[in-house]
Amino acid sequence: xxxxDLRLALDGFTVEAAADLxxxxxxxxxxxxxxxxxxxxxxxxxxxxxxxHLSYGDxxxxxxxIDLPPHAxxxxxxxQDARLFTHRNVAGNLAYAERRSRAGAPxxxxxxxxxxxxxxxxxDVRNLSGGxxxxxxxxxxxxxxxxxxxxxxxxTGLDAARKHEVMNYIAELPERFxxxxxxxxxxxxxxxxxxxxxxxxxxxxxxxxxEPAALLERLDVQALSGGFEAGVMLTSTLETILPERFASIVxxxxxxxxxxxxxxxxxxxxxxxxxxxRDVALALRPVEGLSIRNQLQGRLLRLDPMVGSGYVEAxxxxxxxxxxxRITTLAVEDLALEPGQLVYALVKSxxxxxxxxA
Amino acid sequence: xxxxxxxxxxxxxxxTVSLLLLGTPLAWWLARTSSRARPAxxxxxxxxxxxxxxxxxxxxxxxxxxxxxxxxxxxSVTGETLTFSFAGLVIASVxxxxxxxxxxxxxxxxAVGQAPLEAAASLRASPLDAFFxxxxxxxxxxxxxxxxxxxxxxxxxxxxxxxxGGNIPGETKVVSIAIYEHVEMLRYSEAHLLSxxxxxxxxxxxxxxxxxxxxxxxxxx
Numbered sequence: 001x002x003x004x005d006l007r008l009a010l011d012g013f014t015v016e017a018a019a020d021l022x023x024x025x026x027x028x029x030x031x032x033x034x035x036x037x038x039x040x041x042x043x044x045x046x047x048x049x050x051x052x053h054l055s056y057g058d059x060x061x062x063x064x065x066i067d068l069p070p071h072a073x074x075x076x077x078x079x080q081d082a083r084l085f086t087h088r089n090v091a092g093n094l095a096y097a098e099r100r101s102r103a104g105a106p107x108x109x110x111x112x113x114x115x116x117x118x119x120x121x122x123x124d125v126r127n128l129s130g131g132x133x134x135x136x137x138x139x140x141x142x143x144x145x146x147x148x149x150x151x152x153x154x155x156t157g158l159d160a161a162r163k164h165e166v167m168n169y170i171a172e173l174p175e176r177f178x179x180x181x182x183x184x185x186x187x188x189x190x191x192x193x194x195x196x197x198x199x200x201x202x203x204x205x206x207x208x209x210x211e212p213a214a215l216l217e218r219l220d221v222q223a224l225s226g227g228f229e230a231g232v233m234l235t236s237t238l239e240t241i242l243p244e245r246f247a248s249i250v251x252x253x254x255x256x257x258x259x260x261x262x263x264x265x266x267x268x269x270x271x272x273x274x275x276x277x278r279d280v281a282l283a284l285r286p287v288e289g290l291s292i293r294n295q296l297q298g299r300l301l302r303l304d305p306m307v308g309s310g311y312v313e314a315x316x317x318x319x320x321x322x323x324x325x326r327i328t329t330l331a332v333e334d335l336a337l338e339p340g341q342l343v344y345a346l347v348k349s350x351x352x353x354x355x356x357x358a
Numbered sequence: 359x360x361x362x363x364x365x366x367x368x369x370x371x372x373x374t375v376s377l378l379l380l381g382t383p384l385a386w387w388l389a390r391t392s393s394r395a396r397p398a399x400x401x402x403x404x405x406x407x408x409x410x411x412x413x414x415x416x417x418x419x420x421x422x423x424x425x426x427x428x429x430x431x432x433x434s435v436t437g438e439t440l441t442f443s444f445a446g447l448v449i450a451s452v453x454x455x456x457x458x459x460x461x462x463x464x465x466x467x468x469a470v471g472q473a474p475l476e477a478a479a480s481l482r483a484s485p486l487d488a489f490f491x492x493x494x495x496x497x498x499x500x501x502x503x504x505x506x507x508x509x510x511x512x513x514x515x516x517x518x519x520x521x522x523g524g525n526i527p528g529e530t531k532v533v534s535i536a537i538y539e540h541v542e543m544l545r546y547s548e549a550h551l552l553s554x555x556x557x558x559x560x561x562x563x564x565x566x567x568x569x570x571x572x573x574x575x576x577x578x579x
Contacts, residue, residue: 045480046479047476047479047480069479069485070476070479070480071478071479071480071482071483071484071485071487071488072482075480076480077476077480079473079476079477079480081473083473083474083476083477084477085474085477085478085492085496086496087492087495087496087498088495096478096481096483096491097481100481100482100483100487101482102482140481141480141481144480144481144482
């Protein structure tokens with residue numbers, strides 16, 4: 001639905017990106033800093049002058065004959081720094097968008113309710129916290145009535161608690177307001193939590209486009225996230241909720257593991273789990289007397305040495321899904337690990353970011 | 359005496375309004391353009407700050423006299439000469455006070471920057487809409503500074519007025535000229551009174567400007 005073939009020359013840097021994106025719900029535009037993600041987003045919005053083609057659905061925004069100015073493009077943009085108008089309070093910022101909205105834009109009270117902004121309406125925008133400002137900026141953009149929303153790193157700079165809070169709001173929006181979003185991020189966690197589709201960018205080019213689960217397994221994609229967060233996405237089914245333990249039991253194939261309580265999930269829901277490679281250890285036999293509760297049986301598929309470090313990334317097949325474990329080269333030698341072996345992946349339950357994707 | 363004061367304030371008001379209309383687009387262009395002509399235009403705009411008023415007045419006199427293009431057009435349209443008239447004084451004051459309007463506005467517009475404009479565009483505001491709904495409110499202090507300084511500077515002009523306007527009561531005799539005339543005729547008490555009024559006025563105006571902000575000063579003054 002979003003089609004583009006764009007060329008944008010910046011200071012000492014060229015973005016040349018072409019893709020044909022179906023835009024289901026949320027699409028993540030993923031890549032390291034300086035990959036040109038934000039520049040591509042700005043070009044789509046018309047904030048940077050580029051050459052090439054750009055169309056959304058049936059409407060063409062950029063071609064050799066057409067170049068719609070930013071205010072005429074039916075697209076909403078949420079800036080990384082929120083960019084609320086300081087000469088207006090929160091209500092005034094929302095009213096600014098409402099006055100200029102398209103036909104069929106959502107009503108003010110719906111948007112205010114969806115993002116819990118009612119208590120903020122009278123506030124000076126300069127006194128909002130980072131998370132509050134992002135929510136107001138999201139609300140302001142929703143009010144324009146654009147179907148396609150571009151979000152430039154909507155969670156960067158927020159502390160972990162605020163990040164999860166804003167992420168939960170963003171995850172709800174596509175269904176609630178029938179919008180599609182292209183979200184710039186360099187965080188694997190955000191991709192796992194939000195994205196139904198994923199575009200990977202580096203050095204101003206689009207490297208990959210596809211399903212987040214499939215792309216996140218790739219080492220070359222993993223390397224782009226800076227390593228620390230590198231890991232995989234597992235799909236599981238919520239089986240039991242243990243409210244008094246603040247935990248849930250989920251099923252992966254025929255195996256069960258415990259995860260932190262899934263917020264708002266119901267039994268039978270499909271959950272995505274983000275499992276970081278550094279939080280997974282391998283054992284040759286089931287281990288007893290250990291604080292790590294989750295042990296998944298699987299078959300070792302591959303060992304990828306990480307060049308320039310003492311680590312190896314092991315790819316393990318668990319019930320048809322793939323898990324990554326970052327272990328030391330010494331451990332590989334001690335255990336005499338080899339592809340094809342039966343292994344037990346020890347996963348720290350606390351590292352699982354269980355999220356409802358229903 | 360009151361005639362001169364009233365005329366002075368009328369001249370300052372008309373000049374400020376005219377410069378607001380002319381100076382705003384010029385300041386906007388200077389704040390945003392990447393044209394190579396910008397330094398030249400900036401220099402021209404700042405010229406009245408450094409030129410002796412007599413030089414400016416001399417050239418204005420040449421342009422506005424009934425034999426010159428501007429002066430003759432004015433004469434044929436209005437039936438009056440542009441020199442030694444109130445209209446001529448307004449034109450001279452607009453030229454003379456130009457930097458006092460343009461420079462604070464240019465600084466204010468530059469301080470607003472690109473970000474709020476992009477935000478406005480993303481909310482479907484056309485460039486003109488964004489200018490009035492975002493740039494003007496965010497530059498409010500710059501506008502206030504520019505208007506107050508322009509007004510005050512016009513009240514304080516002398517040389518240019520003397521060159522193009524002369525000393526016609528009710529038409530071109532502003533306070534500064536009246537003071538000069540009183541002194542020439544040794545009427546010191548009248549000169550004292552008018553001077554004191556101008557001193558008090560100037561102090562109050564500058565006090566207002568400096569109390570409100572220090573952000574958009576005239577740079578070459």
